[in-house]
Amino acid sequence: MEITRRLFSYSNAISLHVPGHHGYSIGSLQLPIHHDMTEITGLDDYHHAEEVIADSQRNLSRSEQYEARYLVNGTTVGILSVIYAHKKKSHKKVAIMRNAHKSVFNALDLTGTEAIILPMTVSDKINQYVGIDELNIKAKPELDDVDIAVLTYPNYYGETFDIKGAIDFFHGQGIEVLVDEAHGAHFDISPQFPTSSLNDGADYIVQSYHKTLPALTMGSVIHMNKNSLLLKEVYDYLAILQTSSPSYLILSSLEQAHEFYSHYNDEVFHEKRQALLHALRHFEVIEVQDPLKVVLKKSGYSGEELKTLLEEQEIYIELSNYDSILLVLPLWHEGDTYPFNELLRRLKRIGLEDREPLELPHPLNVNEGVYSPVKGGYQEVLLEEGVGQRVYHALIPYPPGIPYVLPGERLSEAHVKVLSAYQNVHGIIDGKITIIDER
Ligand SMILES: Cc1ncc(COP(=O)(O)O)c(C=O)c1O
Structure with a gap:
């Protein structure tokens, strides 16, 4: 009963984190446990929706131009499905940003797809990746070999960039755009909030409703432009990659979150x-x-x-x-x-003291590059011993789940210093990382 006991120990906790229902205190979610049901008569088949789920999904659409679908395996499965669909139809590459979520890298690895990494801008305020350095991509011949771009908008910290300019730029090159709007499900909720890339003609947009709206964890939504090239294939992969036992509790929470979104003051x-x-x-x-x-x-x-x-x-x-x-x-x-x-x-009750500033953290790598799924063997070494070596598994502080060092990149002393400041880094187990075996 370890998990259950531990969960009960947070009864006095105050949440300034996801999920967006903040301990069931936001929205007025109605989720009695007996609504955890299956496809009995009168309910619908999620993977072949024709009745209540189909009706609900029609209301979910935020624009005439888009079809919307509930996702019960998070934004992760929306991203995986679009990249699988792309691979099914095309031999071309994907363009990605350095702050792509690990699900993007996982999809590239699973489908054996190469990506070009776009040159990035970093925010002055908080030193995080934020957008694309458009000045540096305008004349890129490498884009001739790309037919889909995956853009992270906003970044994890809520910073935005000129997404319309970026979408227009890629469309001008004949490149479709998937926007990972995991952190923007609430965009457009009122004029004081940023706007969604739905307004800017993105082809596929995936939003983690559970992160900022009052929905259950794993509840997300994909919006697909009715003219997008991979529409049919994306539906096929959503059926393949998601559970065959979708949770009605998640679906109902998504529907209620959407109602909340539509009437928010x-x-x-x-x-x-x-x-x-x-x-x-x-x-x-x-x-x-x-x-x-x-x-x-x-x-x-x-x-x-x-x-x-x-x-x-x-x-x-x-x-x-x-x-x-x-x-x-x-x-x-x-x-x-x-x-x-x-x-x-x-x-x-919190007391803070005056202190000398910390040393500035290592500047982020903003360069363009290429991401190829890494093949071959690996060795395990202590993090500090890996300096100068090319890493095998990405090193990903979690959260935010954005790779800090990509597979194939060389580890530096500065990387080690920054990574040591995180408590949980995927890719480091018992102080050890994996490096490409180049012996
Ligand atoms: C930028 C970004 N994209 C995608 C995801 C995956 O979203 P989900 O948890 O809904 O699968 C996350 C999760 O943290 C994220 O930060």
Whole structure:
């Protein structure tokens, strides 16, 4: 009963992290456990929807130009399906951004597809990958061999870039665009929030409803432009890659989250957000384009230390990194049951001291490149011993799940320093990594 007991131990916890229902306190989800059902008479077959699921999915569509489908295996399965569909029809490459989620790299590995890595821009505010360096891609002959681009918009931290410019650019080259909008399911919820790439003609858009809207974890939505070239193949792969026992609880939560999205009034949200930012004034508060995301820093403190200070008050955040932490705010609304006043009380108890600033972290690699699935054998070595070697399995701090060192890239001392600041890095087990066996 380890998992169950541990889950019960969080009964006093306050959530500033996904999922977007924040401990069932946002939205008014109705999810009685007896709604966990199967395809009995009167319900519908998810993989061959003709009745209630089909009707519900028609309402889910956010625009005439798009068909929308519920996903019960997260945005991950939407990304996998589009890349599999692409492989089925084309021998060309995929263009990706360096901050692609690991599901993109997994899809490339599984389908044996090569990718070109686009040159990136990094945000001044928080030193994270944010967009494409368009000046550097305009004249790329490598794009002649690409027919789909996968763009991450927004980044994990809620920063946006000119997605319309990027989509128009790729379309101008005859390249379709899949937008990984995992962190933007709530976009367009009101004029104060960024807009979705649905407005900009993206061909495929995948949104993790569960991250920012009140839906159960694993609940996502794919929107497909009715003119997209891979429409039929994507449906085929969604049926192959998703479970044959889809959860009605997830489907129902997605439907309710969509209803919430469609009728949301953001007045209470902005009032509470202002009150929260005031309560956080002893931190360095960094606001990004998406008001739902807040980054906190404090001179001389590592992200891990800041996270611990909050956890001592049983406030749990989305992630910590080298020198900052990320909060995902709830979409507060009239009548929500989120313990907001208690959050303010707990924040008041946190004491911070003046410290010398930390050394600046290693600058991110913004260069273009090529990603080829790595083949052959590997060796295991301690992280520090891997300096100068080419890594076999990607090194991926989790969260955010964005590879910091890609397979085939050479590990540097600066990489080791940054990776050591993360508690959980996929690709490091018992302090060891894998390197390509070049003996
Ligand atoms: C940018 C990005 N894309 C895709 C995913 C996968 O989404 P899901 O958890 O809905 O499968 C994540 C998850 O963290 C993500 O951060």
